[in-house]
Amino acid sequence: MNIGGYVGKILRVDLSSSKSSVEELGPSFIEKWVGGVGFGAKYLYDEVSPGVGWSDPENRLIWTSGPLAGSGVYGAATFNVISKGPMTNLAGSSQANGFFGAYLKFSGFDGILFQGKAPSLVYLWIRDGRAEIRDARFLAGKDVWETEDALRKEMEVKERDVSIYAIGPAGEKEVLYSAIVGDRGHLAAHNGLGAIMGSKNLKAVVVYRGKRNFEIKDPERLKERNEVLFEVAKVSGPIYQWGSGGGFSAVYGMGGLPVRNYTTNLYPEHERMNGQYMRTHFEIRPVPCYMCRMAHVKEVTVTEGPYKGFVAEEPEYELLSAWGPQIGNTDLGAVVMLSHEVDRLGIDCNESSWVIGWVMECYEKGVFSRKDLDGLDMKWGNVEAVKVMLGKIARKEGIGDLLSQGVMRASQRIGGEAADWAVHTLKGCTPRGHDHRGGRWPELFDTCLTNTSTLESTWGPVQPQVVDLPPIIDPFSHEEVSTFNAKFNGIRQFDDCLGTCRFASPDPKLVVACVNAVTGWDLSLEDAFTIGRRVINQLRVFNFSHGMKKEDERPSKRYGSIPVDGPAMGKNIMEKWEAMVENYYSLMGWDPKSGKPLPETLKKLGLEDLIKDL
């Protein structure tokens, strides 16, 4: 392989026949699609036809690394998972960090493509370019931590000798928002990718540490740019010092915390629930990802309250918001407990917290009785009841069977007013752990119009200034938000091609410089945008081919409602929604009425083959 950063091989695993084969990646394919979501988008489009359902054996589950993973760029060991996902029945792309993205390459592959369905539960073992499909029936029903422990024991390896990603009981039961979880608490969570593993009878994937087996074209340049990147990352927000929870109170201050299922924006306890409080009151130990100097991932011991002594991974922001304000809980120790529980079961914390918050609101308002909820007293803040309910969801027991379908489907089944209280998009995916009505309009808009079933153009707010565009001035301006979401779109999907972590790589220009040093290419920032936009348009045509409707690119009634109190009280994004959408479509090179990519847009991106499919 003459391009640095690549092994040049994809492993194809046919679970139906229990056979695997190796496919070479050509340079033109690599240059066009780069890796991660790029590789995934191309394979998904080519191999999953319209009409194939998410749980059909013909669906593909595609795990891909990228050129920076394992290259020595700090914290670069991310991998991307893409498939046709159950929440939206459209493309779903999600990433996880830890070690896997680097170890997969060290084991001989840039990616794995799963197809078919195994006759019984199996796991995939990969080492030094060899792959074996092994019996996993002894792992049935185990949670993801137990699965990691059992596999390490069976293989007689130490903690960091292998990277393991698996599904828990939720994935095995095909709960629609199951996650793929590994390396002790990292998740590819959105759009039910874990349910697809379950549908294929694939319990886990194991890759060995191995040794670097690809070239770095300009090691000196990489070293120099990498150091600068780290210095920039250290001062980009609170992550280095306080973790992602360090922004919790800042999000509250602009009305962005989800409190009791969007029924209020008041949560005065936020100062005792944030990353600063956790890191100054609980015991903390670092458990960094592969070669990460940011080292924001920690393990904590709770030091106060009912869960004193509980040891688990430190909750990220998303978990703090999910198991704190969204369910009316004000005990930080309980957040640690529930975060650990949801990860062990292998469920997406975002979707599950929208489900639980909705159940609690329905219980408070009399839609659900205690009997309806299998005897559970689902009042706001009852964390022990939440823990039991999560277990019911993961195993589809009792009321958990309905709730395992996610908040959109469950609320539609109950109907009446309760259907209006669910937070989701009309496509079926749900937002991350914020109240996007408060100062996060870019993310609300992105969540509704995305082609990945989670973020596409934003990372919370957009940051036009990091790519030399003028900054957004007013986060509540309909025109500014839709314009800048379009102008900024592309660079974040480029990120997701690379196998790197955004927390460790927040500066796009430095990231492009690192890519060039690794690969030997001479990409510009504009090239990076083009690659990202190519991925977006590929997925958009896929989604239209698979039944996406323009009318579904909007929030549910509650998700798009007007905050009744708090810092963003009275702000109404829906007031000019149609104008925002039309403006965005136009700037993206899409038909302003239908939202379909225009032929000239596809041609410009080298996607002329897709024109016929529209």
Next chain:
Amino acid sequence: MNSVTVELWLWLGRELKEDFESLSEMRSARKEVVEEGTNIGQLLNHLANRYDPFRQEIFDIREKRLHPQVVLTYNDRVISPHDLYEQVLKEGDKITIMPLYTGG
């Protein structure tokens, strides 16, 4: 003359500990007395001229506007940066300045 409270959240207050009273581990504040008719933009400009960290992290005195990674609330409601020079301060008003958080 009107007395107005200026509150800084999280790391925005870290370099101004001597001039802002600590309210909690993440909040600090000071009272400012402003002339009748002073608007928010004028007060921010005044503070940016007085304090280097304020100028570097919060208010751009050359462009006369907030830095992009900053959010401002007026009496606990988010206010559009376009309205800074429209909103005249009254006795007892509070403005809170906090970082715009990305990621999470």
